Amino acid sequence: WQRMTVNGTEQIKRVFTFKNFAQAMTFTQQVAELAEQENHHPAILTEWGKVTVSWWTHEIGGLHQNDLICAAKTDQIAD
Template sequence: MSELATQHCEACSADAPKLNDDEIRQMQADVPEWEVKVVDGEKRLSRVFKFKNFAGALAFTQKVGDLAEEANHHPALLTEYGKVTVDWWTHKIGGLHRNDFIMAAKTDKAYEG
């Protein structure tokens, strides 16, 4: 388990620096199942979580939503039969911040638990 999962998000302002490619690679080592993708010119962390049915996917979506509310940091969530796609990025800066990796690790922990 990544120790990122025990950390807390920091308040982020619009002028906070985005992580550069080297920083992203270093942090991605702690959440290796997440991929970096670009959507509308912004880098995001993305992962698809698998479930046996819609009920399991929906329950996981609620867990991630609860984590997001607690941290005041919100992902894009797509809930489908048997899977949930989660994308984390920092809207205020239009890219990736340390907070996104913390939340990815917390999401992984919620999936395992």
């Protein structure tokens, strides 16, 4: 995960790679299910063979411990 600042908001972001669009989309759906379970929602950029997930906490305009937990859970989905 890479820390970065987007529009003044600190975020953590990671790119996950896949063999095709369908596999990327399956991962996107799994991350979306995690987001609903956690009631915490990332930005998910789905492209051919690639999904970029960004976590941050809108309410504080930056990173909260919960973002790091959700990042770890995102990694578990990818494993």
